Every structure is written in structure tokens, then in C-alpha cells.
Amino acid sequence: xxxxxxxxxxxxxxxxxxxxxxxxxxxxxxxxxxxxxxxxxxxxxxxxxxxxxxxxxxxxxxxxxxxxxxxxxxxxxxxxxxxxxxxxxxxxxxxxxxxxxxxxxxxxxxxxxxxxxxxxxxxxxxxxxxxxxxxxxxxxxxxxxxxxxxxxxxxxxxxxxxxxxxxxxxxxxxxxxxxxxxxxxxxx
Numbered sequence: 001x002x003x004x005x006x007x008x009x010x011x012x013x014x015x016x017x018x019x020x021x022x023x024x025x026x027x028x029x030x031x032x033x034x035x036x037x038x039x040x041x042x043x044x045x046x047x048x049x050x051x052x053x054x055x056x057x058x059x060x061x062x063x064x065x066x067x068x069x070x071x072x073x074x075x076x077x078x079x080x081x082x083x084x085x086x087x088x089x090x091x092x093x094x095x096x097x098x099x100x101x102x103x104x105x106x107x108x109x110x111x112x113x114x115x116x117x118x119x120x121x122x123x124x125x126x127x128x129x130x131x132x133x134x135x136x137x138x139x140x141x142x143x144x145x146x147x148x149x150x151x152x153x154x155x156x157x158x159x160x161x162x163x164x165x166x167x168x169x170x171x172x173x174x175x176x177x178x179x180x181x182x183x184x185x186x187x188x
Contacts, residue, residue, distance in 0.1 A: 002089060003058060004128040006135065007040035008148055039145055043152055044071055047124050047164050048085055055156045057149060064097030072100060077107050088112040090122060115183075121174055123167040130163060131155055 042058040053075055058066075080087060087109050089095045104111055115121075134155040135142065142148040177186040 002046070002122060002124045002128070003042055003044040003062065004131075005040055005042050006132060006148060006152060008142060008145070041145060041149055041152070044075075045124070045156065046076065046079060047127055047168070048083060049165055049168050050161065051079075051083055052156075052161070052164060053079055055153055062094055064094040064099050067094035067097075068100050068103050072103060072107075072109075077109060080109055086110040086112050088114060088122065090114055091116055121171075121178060123164070123171060126167050127159065127164055130159055134158065 042062065044056045044058055044062075046053040056071065056075060058070070060066075062071075076087060079085070087104065089111070091114060094100065131152065135148070135151045138151050138155070142151045174186065
């Protein structure tokens with residue numbers, strides 16, 4: 001269970017262009033960009049083998065109290081109790097805040113201990129990547145925040161559960177690779 005940010009436009013990459021003398025501002029060499037990705041949305045969701053939660057949009061900053069009230073109490077606790085699961089979330093500040101730890105203990109929610117600095121070992125990080133690729137392939141590509149939200153909801157439900165299950169099944173291999181690399185980089 002995790003959150004991710006989706007932007008309307010990718011603003012984090014550079015493009016390099018080889019150009020001839022005198023072509024500096026030729027239309028073919030100019031790429032229009034939108035500052036800060038043109039806006040975006042923060043999304044929270046959870047996955048497990050055979051199931052997933054609905055996506056939940058987070059407006060503003062997600063602090064520990066909001067995480068407890070809007071995510072844990074409203075979504076996580078019922079989902080975990082219904083499916084008899086253990087919670088895996090990363091070590092983000094809201095997740096490890098005292099009020100959240102105490103809340104989970106009071107609700108008898110088991111939490112998987114998670115090593116620091118290992119977000120790529122979580123299957124949902126790879127699900128977010130798959131969701132982002134699906135959104136970028138939408139025709140037409142979302143042009144405003146509402147279209148982006150709609151695309152996220154639609155594409156989230158369109159991700160095959162088999163894809164999620166395969167990512168979860170890969171966890172043993174990922175953990176072995178991480179251990180063999182002494183916590184260093186792996187091909188995953």
C-alpha cells in the first residue's frame with residue numbers, strides 16, 4: 001500500500017538535440033515544456049495477491065493524522081480485516097508516526113518490518129510504473145487534471161490482476177538478489 005504522484009506532463013527529463021550551425025531556433029529543434037509538469041495529483045492505493053483497493057486521491061499534504069484518518073481508518077483496516085492480510089508500507093514519515101503506529105496496534109493490524117531505503121523492493125512501486133505507462137498511452141493523452149484523474153481511475157482497474165500477482169510472486173527473487181548484492185543495486 002502506497003502513494004504516488006502523477007503529473008500531466010513529464011518535466012523531469014532532459015532532451016538533447018544535435019543541430020547544425022544556424023539552426024539554433026529552428027522549429028524542429030525547439031521543444032515546448034510546461035513548468036512543474038503542468039500540475040498533477042497524488043494517489044494512494046493498495047494491492048495484494050488477487051485483490052486491490054480502489055484509488056484514493058489525496059488533496060494537499062498527507063501528514064500522519066490525515067494518513068491515519070483518510071487512509072488507514074477508512075481503507076486499510078477494513079481491507080486488511082476482510083482479506084486477513086499483513087500491512088506493508090514504506091518508512092515514510094506519516095507511516096511511522098506514533099499516532100499511526102499506535103492506531104495500527106489498537107486495530108490489531110500486523111505490519112511487515114520494512115528496511116530503510118528499499119522502495120524498489122515493494123511490488124506496488126512497479127504497479128505505479130505500469131499505471132503511468134498505461135496513462136501515457138491513452139488516446140487522447142489527459143490534457144487537464146480532471147482528465148488525468150479519470151484516466152488514473154480507469155487504467156487502475158484495467159491493469160490485469162495477473163500483472164500484480166506476477167509482481168508479488170517476484171518478491172522472493174527480488175529479496176534474494178538484494179541479499180546477494182549485500183543491500184546494493186540489483187537488476188530489479
